[in-house]
Amino acid sequence: MLARRIIPCLDVRNGRVVKGTKFEDIQDVNDPVVLGKFYSDSGADELVFYDITASNEERKTSLEFVKRVAHEINIPFCVGGGVSTLEDFKYILRSGADKVSVNSSAVKNPNLIKQASERFGNQCVVLSIDAKKNENESWDVYVKGGRENTRMDAVEWAVRGVELGAGEIVVNSIDEDGMKNGYDIELLKKITQSVNVPVIASGGAGKMEHFLDAVKYEDADGILAASVFHFNEIGIMDLKKYLKDNGVSVRL
Numbered sequence: 001m002l003a004r005r006i007i008p009c010l011d012v013r014n015g016r017v018v019k020g021t022k023f024e025d026i027q028d029v030n031d032p033v034v035l036g037k038f039y040s041d042s043g044a045d046e047l048v049f050y051d052i053t054a055s056n057e058e059r060k061t062s063l064e065f066v067k068r069v070a071h072e073i074n075i076p077f078c079v080g081g082g083v084s085t086l087e088d089f090k091y092i093l094r095s096g097a098d099k100v101s102v103n104s105s106a107v108k109n110p111n112l113i114k115q116a117s118e119r120f121g122n123q124c125v126v127l128s129i130d131a132k133k134n135e136n137e138s139w140d141v142y143v144k145g146g147r148e149n150t151r152m153d154a155v156e157w158a159v160r161g162v163e164l165g166a167g168e169i170v171v172n173s174i175d176e177d178g179m180k181n182g183y184d185i186e187l188l189k190k191i192t193q194s195v196n197v198p199v200i201a202s203g204g205a206g207k208m209e210h211f212l213d214a215v216k217y218e219d220a221d222g223i224l225a226a227s228v229f230h231f232n233e234i235g236i237m238d239l240k241k242y243l244k245d246n247g248v249s250v251r252l
Contacts, residue, residue, distance in 0.1 A: 005223070006044055008236075049080070079097040079101065086112075086119060102125070107152065108143075111164070113164040118165065129161075129172060167198075170202055179206070180228070188220060199221055200221065216246065237252070
């Protein structure tokens with residue numbers, strides 16, 4: 001059985017880690033390098049950094065913090081936000097990241113997934129999907145930091161993304177983001193059953209049981225969270241021991 005990954009998520013704006021609720025009410029948290037090193041030392045399996053306003057501001061991801069983070073940590077990490085070309089992939093990977101996440105740019109130009117996968121390998125290409133439930137009880141894909149509804153079906157987009165070459169899917173629930181009521185299990189289940197690549201659950205963790213639900217019952221390969229880690233509500237090693245005690249394979 002593959003070990004499930006615990007992945008702190010660091011949303012970065014203007015060089016600082018921030019956290020909001022439903023992609024709004026953004027609050028300052030800490031320096032990305034300080035937090036990245038802390039999580040690396042605390043037993044996290046991976047890290048994810050999102051430059052959360054890069055796409056909306058139509059600018060590139062800031063690479064300064066990427067290089068500084070790479071120098072301080074010894075676990076894999078993924079970077080996203082404002083990635084729109086193969087050159088962006090190249091520079092981010094050369095700056096020390098192990099994976100690159102695409103969202104808005106992939107919706108605009110799906111062929112970017114294919115091109116990046118062919119050039120750098122699908123293990124480097126992560127498709128991040130910001131999804132929100134609609135009145136038809138399905139989920140729409142949102143872009144530009146959750147600001148714009150594309151009207152694309154989230155499950156269908158996940159399937160297409162994998163067909164194009166994405167090696168991993170991150171499912172971000174806008175409805176549950178920062179609410180601490182648990183992951184959107186229904187959405188997560190539909191996507192894990194529809195694709196054959198690792199799926200990472202994101203948005204909604206508030207207690208250890210939520211992590212367990214995502215991996216044990218909906219088969220998520222990784223569990224991503226932010227505020228419960230940032231504000232010391234859940235310790236990573238405490239979480240891993242809890243998951244192991246409940247039959248989940250983790251790296252201790």
